[in-house]
Amino acid sequence: MRQRRERNGILVARTTVLDSVVYAADSPGTMPHRERYLFVCTNRRPAGHPKGSCADKGSEELVSKLKAAIAEGGGKATVRACATGCLDLCEVGISIVQEPEHVAYGYVTAADIPELASAALQGQTLARLVVFPAAKG
Numbered sequence: 001m002r003q004r005r006e007r008n009g010i011l012v013a014r015t016t017v018l019d020s021v022v023y024a025a026d027s028p029g030t031m032p033h034r035e036r037y038l039f040v041c042t043n044r045r046p047a048g049h050p051k052g053s054c055a056d057k058g059s060e061e062l063v064s065k066l067k068a069a070i071a072e073g074g075g076k077a078t079v080r081a082c083a084t085g086c087l088d089l090c091e092v093g094i095s096i097v098q099e100p101e102h103v104a105y106g107y108v109t110a111a112d113i114p115e116l117a118s119a120a121l122q123g124q125t126l127a128r129l130v131v132f133p134a135a136k137g
């Protein structure tokens, strides 16, 4: 559910479900909402933890590589890569979730980043890395 109102002359939309504030793309001086997000788990657990963690597998490096690949592809305004906490996909980490497609990727490596960025820039998903497809409605 969204609520719209003005704050200091800027149209603001509040998404109550996500509890986040989204600034309208046509408001001057504000960051546009991206069409697509890639959330990269960078959770780090203590050494020896039985679940392990994506950070221990090198996910922090993948965030910067993904950002660079998106920028090289000309997609900074439309696709955003973000570091996030545990996605509860530890057993298939390094894990990444792509929204709005609501698709989870697993076992991601640095070698996958160019193809992953390219798919996202084209509004597609990368089937070979999908571990949990979007829920069918």
Ligand code: FES
Pocket: 041, 042, 043, 044, 052, 053, 054, 055, 085, 086, 087, 088, 089, 090, 091, 093, 094, 095
């Ligand atoms: S530590 Fe990355 S999904 Fe849990």
